[in-house]
Amino acid sequence: MEGSGLNSIGDSVYVYVGNYQEEVRIRIKKLKEGAEGRMEQDGNKWISLTMEQWESLCLVKEEVSKQIELVTGRDAVTKRAWRLSPNRFVSVDRIRSTFINAFVTLINIRIYFMGGTDLPDNPTRYGITLKPEQ
Structure with a gap:
């Protein structure tokens, strides 16, 4: 998945925009620091929205x-x-x-x-x- 950089909204929660199966998606994820100091997903704490769903949220x-x-x-x-x-x-x-x-x-x-x-x-x-x- 290609996309924009991570934008923090606080408490290790990030929003970013990317492409998935040729569709623009907005993802909101909770990340944590992994063993090697890299950010990794914190379990199932995420949601992926289509542009239509994001616009509905807005x-x-x-x-x-x-x-x-x-x-x-x-x-x-x-x-x-x-x-x-x-x-x-x-x-x-x-x-x-x-x-x-x-x-x-x-x-x-x-x-x-x-x-x-x-x-x-x-x-x-x-x-x-x-x-x-x-």
């Missing part, structure tokens, strides 16, 4: 930002999702973390199994979770 950016502002600081579990393609969604999730015993706001860009529903209820392992500042 169109809902303001709504996502408003939802982040709306839920941040609340002590309640909430979720709102936007469809990027038939099986890819971006969502703002306000969850209770048992690890830190507090509510956190996260942005998920993820592929879903779509059973008989239009709602993103069955996430696959393919996707990435971002913090609001990313």
Whole structure:
């Protein structure tokens, strides 16, 4: 895959543009430093978007930002999702973390199994979770 350089959006998460099977793709990946000091992929923490899906994400950016502002600081579990393609969604999730015993706001860009529903209820392992500042 040929492409642009890595652009950091914080916390070892990078965005880059490349070609895959003669199609332009935008990839968002979590990378870690490998044994030889080279950056390598951190498990399944990535998502690849077509230009159409990327443009859909850009169109809902303001709504996502408003939802982040709306839920941040609340002590309640909430979720709102936007469809990027038939099986890819971006969502703002306000969850209770048992690890830190507090509510956190996260942005998920993820592929879903779509059973008989239009709602993103069955996430696959393919996707990435971002913090609001990313």
